[in-house]
Amino acid sequence: MIVDTHVHISNPGNKRKSLFEVKDELLDSMKRQGIRYSIVIPDNFPNPQCADMDTVFEILKDEKQLFALGTINIFKDKEAHIARLDNLLKTKKIHGIKLFPGHEPFYPTDKRCEPVYELCIEYGLPVVIHTGILSKNNAECAKYNDPKHIMKVVQKHPRLTIVIAHFFWPKMDYCYELTKDIESIYYDTSGMADPEVLEASGGFDKVRRILEKTVLRKLNNVVFGTDWPICSVKKHRELIKSLRVPQELENKVFSLNAIKLYRLGIP
Numbered sequence: 001m002i003v004d005t006h007v008h009i010s011n012p013g014n015k016r017k018s019l020f021e022v023k024d025e026l027l028d029s030m031k032r033q034g035i036r037y038s039i040v041i042p043d044n045f046p047n048p049q050c051a052d053m054d055t056v057f058e059i060l061k062d063e064k065q066l067f068a069l070g071t072i073n074i075f076k077d078k079e080a081h082i083a084r085l086d087n088l089l090k091t092k093k094i095h096g097i098k099l100f101p102g103h104e105p106f107y108p109t110d111k112r113c114e115p116v117y118e119l120c121i122e123y124g125l126p127v128v129i130h131t132g133i134l135s136k137n138n139a140e141c142a143k144y145n146d147p148k149h150i151m152k153v154v155q156k157h158p159r160l161t162i163v164i165a166h167f168f169w170p171k172m173d174y175c176y177e178l179t180k181d182i183e184s185i186y187y188d189t190s191g192m193a194d195p196e197v198l199e200a201s202g203g204f205d206k207v208r209r210i211l212e213k214t215v216l217r218k219l220n221n222v223v224f225g226t227d228w229p230i231c232s233v234k235k236h237r238e239l240i241k242s243l244r245v246p247q248e249l250e251n252k253v254f255s256l257n258a259i260k261l262y263r264l265g266i267p
């Protein structure tokens with residue numbers, strides 16, 4: 001079984017297509033690629049290119065194969081939004097909360113993130129943190145999501161579970177070295193098989209080796225994610241398949257770790 005923990009309902013390239021049609025494409029793609037479940041990550045503001053939280057709920061309805069995370073814009077959202085996230089976590093409508101440092105100018109150590117961390121601790125669900133550069137021409141933003149800031153959050157909140165998305169590309173070695181012994185830090189593989197990410201991060205073999213080391217050292221802490229529709233599901237599946245690890249660890253990466261981490265409640 002494969003669970004993709006990182007997809008978006010989005011329209012890359014701004015095609016004239018409704019976000020509802022994108023959901024149908026997602027289900028089609030899942031069928032073709034053998035993905036049983038996906039976790040949809042909303043954008044944290046309303047926009048026509050990528051579904052925000054309200055739009056995601058409207059689109060997902062009771063779709064059994066799709067789960068959702070919550071998000072927040074720490075510059076705009078006030079207590080009412082925190083109360084809403086609390087309720088969504090309680091009723092299992094969301095399975096964690098995503099923060100976007102780097103997309104927005106704030107550090108994970110920002111005081112305004114605290115209520116999110118407290119909620120995630122209370123419900124035993126992860127906070128997913130976007131990391132890395134946006135593109136080779138937009139590297140500046142990575143200063144906000146450097147794992148060294150995440151390490152400070154770990155020190156302050158030892159019971160908080162954190163998922164690092166995109167392995168702080170292109171500095172994956174650095175991310176690995178800094179976080180390899182922290183049990184509460186997880187990694188999703190989203191974007192890691194993208195050609196631009198591979199090239200910037202030292203090539204396929206290097207990325208494969210880092211991921212292999214991580215999976216062998218932290219058996220429970222790597223979850224499959226793709227960043228569909230921006231990235232290819234097939235390439236990400238092939239990256240995991242290329243790891244020289246025992247079959248049982250591959251199964252953990254493909255589904256078992258995610259089912260536990262996000263409390264998906266699927267057998």
Ligand SMILES: [Zn+2]
Pocket residue numbers: 006008041190227
């Ligand atoms: Zn993403």
